Amino acid sequence: MTVTAPPYREHPAQAVPPGRILRYSFRERVVHWLAALSYIYCLLTGLAFWSPWLFWLAIALGGGQISRMLHPWIGLIFIAGVLQMYGLWARQMGITDDDRAWFRSMRYYIRNEDDKMPPVGRYNAGQKLLFWGFFVCGILLFLSGLVLWFPEYIPWSLRWLRYTAILIHASSALLTIGLFLIHVYMGVFAERGAFDSVIYGDVTEDFAKRFHPAWYKELFGSAPRRK
Template identity: 35%
Template sequence: MNQPDRDTSKDKIVRYNAGERINHWLVAITFVVLALSGLALFHPAMFWLSFVLGGGPWTRILHPFIGLLMFVCFALLALRFWRHNLIEKNDIGWLKNVGDVINNREENLPPVGRYNGGQKMLFWVMIACMAGLLLSGIVIWRAWFSWLFPIFVIRLAVVLHALCGFVLIAGIVVHIYAAIWVKGTVGAMTRGTVSRAWARKHHADWYRKMTGE
């Protein structure tokens, strides 16, 4: 897999190219739509959220199709970045000392590559949840597949779908919070670049590979 191209500007390093950023935002937008419409279908008290897709009937029709779109977009991202998310020795050390991250003492942590231990764990949790949502979603997709399965399988699939959905929502909330909390991270997914100082501080091994320093 090709590494991102190096930025020609003096103080910037390319972290994500245009295609990767577009793919990421497609996943983000479809996730928000699916989270809101999924909560609307989950409990009557939240049914008002079905407005996002034009009401109850349209929500029931469109939710699974948008889910397929999100899965395909996420799969493309996962195929591109999975090698960068393999757990390494320094990642375990990073996770053991995550308190230093919370207290902004990253100089006490081992250097990490393109992603740190927390980001890698979230990546694999997201893959598991996406797979669970796809498989369970197919089972409970009425008028298409649900008639193929006995009722107890459908009931188990409903529980699995809800569980994976809630875990994914919680994980994305943490992802968004961390991106805002670590200054400069959001810019990587909007402009595509990060400063050399940011890369050196938060992802020292990746910085060395990108700059040769």
């Protein structure tokens, strides 16, 4: 049986093999990797500008001048990706009572005692937090980045704006680094099968049952039985 994730209607190009469930449409995957790759470029070049110890990163990426020139342009691709993600996922990322209960039960999640966790839909509360964290930090990075990109347009009387922009740019970048490391660890190592879903689009039914039982129920109409 081929199942597509709501709110997407089934499309022949998105058909998945029997026993598997479509988790990410082609568009969702393209947007995800657009945001991810542009983020990684900005991260590496940003770290190079941040500390002389890390300047070798800029050299490895083509030199200081090229990195300085491309960093804000690739940053525009990153914010475009984040805004696209907002359009695709914001409605599914609303924090519910189940999510608040999920945070309170975090100790069971860490101990892999999934059966003690409240029901998880298409995204768990941690994933929602990552989404909103990247969204808010993305906007802050964009706005502060604009000030740093065109300092000549900031009058002397508003010079505090430049200092504030430096502070906001660096601190929101640091916040995203924390989110990014947790995200990559969870997506690649902790939730087996998740990484394939952002490449090929689909997951096994077992993946949906284990990590997103309420999503499984939404798709199939009955809750998975606990093993």
